[in-house]
Amino acid sequence: MDMFVFDDFLRSRYGAIFSVALCLMLPTHAFxxxxxxxxxxxxxxxxxxxxxxSVDRAVERDSRLTSQSVNATVTYGMTDALDVAFSAPWLRNQISEDPDKFQRGVGDASIFVKWRNYQDGKFSLALKPILTLPTGDSAKGLGNDRLNPGGTGVLGWGGDSVSLSANLAYTFNDNKLGDRKDIWSSSFSVVAALANRLSGVAELGAYRNSNAASRKNPVFATVGLVFHPSDKLDLDIGYRNLLLDSRRQYSIGAGIAVRR
Structure with a gap:
């Protein structure tokens, strides 16, 4: 998935624009x-x-520039071990200190599959190839204007009350801006049952800075809560802190997941 695009937008023709595509990223057994x-x-x-x-709002701490994203994802189980999904974001990015000056529209959509190719007791492995589509308007800073393939390797461990996940991902960041094209990312998350229908989540992660002039890689941390009214419905809230070079951003968001 497109995890973060702060650095791409901050160095686009709208230098002040920044944004985040959070699928941001649900029961503990199938988060x-x-x-x-x-x-x-x-x-x-x-x-x-x-x-x-999901709906997310991101804010740069120093400039107070804001960005909003609404992301919709539909996932279908092809087999007991293989999912196929389509995800599409809508973005609204403030482009100056004037809150009335912004760009908005559809961002880059993505198609992906997830294959759980191994499970032995509490341990499992999965692969998630993804293709990001150039559906956003790059002239407005809403898209990359190129097809971007990538993939994520997933290691999971699921206990009775705690689940752990570790990711290692790669994206071919094809672009016209002179950015790095080989982008890696890694993250680790914990999901813990706090009550009968309430889970707490936390994660740490980092990804390679697409700015070829920078050697500092962005790092982020997330905390959140997920309420499970039923086996078919989940409601969540979350807070993320991101350090990008010397800039700090935070985002808050809420989401809903419905299963049939």
């Missing part, structure tokens, strides 16, 4: 993403469908 960026190894199961909708 589906938001508010985490870390993917788990859970799949939907044959013929099951999940719809996710």
């Amino acid at each position: 589906a993403g938001h508010p985490l960026a870390t993917e788990d190894s859970g799949v939907q199961g044959r013929d099951n469908v999940q719809f996710e909708l």
Whole structure:
């Protein structure tokens, strides 16, 4: 998934623009993403469908520039071990200190599959190839204007009350800006049952800075809560802190996941 695009937008023709695409990233046995960026190894199961909708607001601490994203994802279980999904974001990016000056529209959509290729007791492995589509308007800073393939390897461990996930991902960041094209990312997350229908989530992660002039890689941390009214419905809230070079951003968001 497109985890963060702060650095791309900050160095675009709208130098002040920044944004975040958070699928931001759900029961503990099959955590589906938001508010985490870390993917788990859970799949939907044959013929099951999940719809996710999340809303996030990001703020740069120094400039107070803001960005909003609304992301919708539909996932279908092709088999008991293979999911296919489509995700599309809508973005609104402030482009100056004037809150009335912004760019908004559809961002870059993505198609991905997740294959849980190994499970032995509490341990599992999954692969998630992804293709990001150039559906956003690059002239407005809403897209990359190029196809970007990538993939994520997932290691999962699921206990009775605690689940752990670790990710290692690669994206070919094809672009016209002179940015790095080989981008890696890694993250680790914990999901813990706090009560009968309430889970707490936390993660740490980092990714390679796409700015070829910088040797400092962005790092982020996320915390959140997920409420499970039923086995078919999850509601979540989350907070993320991101350090990018000398700039600090934070984002807050909420999401809903419905399964059939």
